[in-house]
Amino acid sequence: MDFRLSDEQDLLRRSVREFAEAEIRPHVMEWDEAQQFPMDLLPKLAELGLMGIQFPEEYGGAGMSAVDYCICIEELARVCPAIALSVAAHNGLCSAHIGMFGDDDQKRTCLPRLVSGSVLGAWGLTEANAGSDAAGMRTTAARVDGGWSLNGAKSFITHGRIGGVMVVIAVTDRAKAHRGISAFIVEHGTPGMTAGKKENKLGMRASDTSEVIFTDCRIAASALLGEEGQGFVNTLQVLDAGRIGIAALSVGLAQGAYEAARDYARERHQFGQPIAAFQAIQWKLADNATRIEAARWLTYRAAYLKDSGVRMTRESSMAKLFASEAAVKAADDCVQIHGGYGFVKDYPAEKYFRDVKLLTIGEGTSEIQRLVIARQLLAQ
Secondary structure (H helix, E strand, O other), X not given: OOOOOOHHHHHHHHHHHHHHHHHHHHHHHHHHHXXXXXXXXXXXXXXXXXXXXXXXXHHOOOOOOHHHHHHHHHHHHHHXXXXXXXXXXXXXXXXXXXHHHOOHHXXXXXXXXXXOOOOOEEEEOOEOOXXXXXXXXXXXXXXXXXXXXXXXXXXXXXXXOOOOEEEEEEEOOHHHHHHHEEEEEEEOOOOOEEEEEEOOOOOOOOOOEEEEEEEEEEEEXXXXXXXXXXXXHHHHHXXXXXXXXXXXXXXXXXXXHHHHHHHHHHHOEEOOEEHHHXXXXXXXXXXXXXXXXXXXXXXXXXXXXXXOOOOOHHHHHHHXXXXXXXXXXXXXXXXXXXXXXXXXXXXXXXXXXXXXHHHHOOOOOHHHHHHHHHHHHHOO
């Protein structure tokens, strides 16, 4: 087993890191305080291939592997987890759903715009009363002449207000339960589709999150994504891969928090020496570095299995669970090592601390990950 990255992957890491340091780091707090995703960043992300990381070159994508994808998301999250979240949601949810289950016309129509950064992708699964229990959703899609009529509301949608293309999951036959759920592609600006409340969030504030409301929103029959009644099954497949992205984001955030804590510990002097000389600080750094490395390889293993075409439900959930909780600890220790300065916005510690909590909630809470893992283990 060779755990070394290829020369091309090392170059990819350096390229994305340099981009993040030059184009993102100077604006992190500006974007956070404005609570807006910087749309002028899209063409720059696209030029580096980050808006279509794993998509085929025939659609304008970069054609990278799942491991490459982890490297990209990790390096963005090391500098700004909110930007990394938007890139991951765009690539791993909306675009991935279309790439995995769309027909040729849908791919030709949507993917070139998504991977070029012409539009952001949004993915509508969660509702106010249907989070982890996605099968309890109330949004419906009813057949009408020439297509479908959508009615309902989606909550906590990344790019809900600014996404140009949205994949919407809706009930098409409630009597069939899980087999009565389907997916649809809805273009921004379609009559009957409106943006609702923009969420005022604790963290990840530069990543747009809002409600999306559908009121007799008419879409063509060709908007059906995948087979009718397979939307829920397809959603689980999308989430299996999407959790690898959140795990990579967690690794990147943890790495950024660890580095900020390490650097501060070298600079901060107390009792005549840098606080990095004290065992209490050294052990925090050592424990976090160890957890980050373990999380990284759990994540890369899940990505490797994805690249190999092997089912990775258990592995992606393990990676997401461990990496997100390791990131919480790294962010917490980062604040602690900074002391009072960890509580103010002059240092990056407080932002890592605010951003990190979403990672144990989004794309399946830690509790849901444990449930998924246990079911996989008990089915053996």
